[in-house]
Ligand SMILES: Nc1ncnc2c1ncn2[C@@H]1O[C@H](COP(=O)(O)OP(=O)(O)OP(=O)(O)O)[C@@H](O)[C@H]1O
Ligand SMILES: [Mg+2]
């Protein structure tokens with residue numbers, strides 16, 4: 001019979017076995033054999049088999065490896081998402097629900113839950129409303145939720161995109177990169193300066209996304225009436241595509257920034273600033 005000790009040398013629990021009456025090494029932990037007897041061409045061999053605990057350990061190693069791989073993938077997606085640090089921690093759970101945002105929140109939630117269908121049908125979204133109502137916040141929540149799920153999301157603003165593009169720059173490369181995203185989020189649509197150049201760039205970005213047949217999410221301060229108003233070819237051809245790609249959702253209300261500033265003032269500023277008077 002072959003030397004059992006030698007053969008078990010590289011087992012992680014090499015010493016954790018005994019030889020039973022039939023000469024088979026048995027794992028002391030799980031009681032399963034570490035060898036089976038097998039006849040081959042008239043000769044008898046002891047062939048290695050995995051005991052239960054070894055198999056479980058390998059399974060766990062594999063699970064841990066896959067989890068690390070998934071984490072690494074998400075970190076890479078996050079690094080490449082172009083997202084503002086400020087919104088890195090934005091999550092649906094943290095958004096304060098108000099009568100103003102409840103509908104948009106529900107839609108945004110549903111969008112994420114049904115993301116495969118949304119991607120398949122090239123369905124985007126357009127959050128519009130007054131300044132500071134939480135449009136960027138909601139878009140960032142969608143971005144983070146989808147990044148966590150392992151989708152490639154790029155979230156940038158029209159102004160940043162305009163900065164990245166220009167004469168002598170790798171315009172094609174930039175547009176190709178943002179279009180590689182499963183979901184592209186363009187913040188502050190319409191906030192760019194109203195120059196022919198800016199319109200041309202915005203048109204290029206929107207049209208290339210349109211042709212890529214991939215979802216686009218936009219936030220804008222532009223009133224809906226302006227997006228639907230026709231008459232200026234420069235904007236018509238942009239807005240027309242946007243409205244075809246993006247389901248419009250209004251986030252009404254007043255500015256959170258103003259509310260927060262007021263609250264801050266009420267809490268501490270009031271006494272400090274008016275103190276001594
Ligand atoms: N429902 C909410 N719960 C908690 N914080 C909120 C909520 N809505 C907005 N905020 C906060 O208020 C600030 C303004 O929100 P945000 O930037 O999303 O507004 P916006 O609609 O994109 O504004 P703008 O039109 O100027 O781009 C942010 O700091 C955001 O985190
Ligand atoms: Mg915003």
Ligand SMILES: [Zn+2]
Pocket residue numbers: 027028029030031032051052053054
């Ligand atoms: Zn075992």
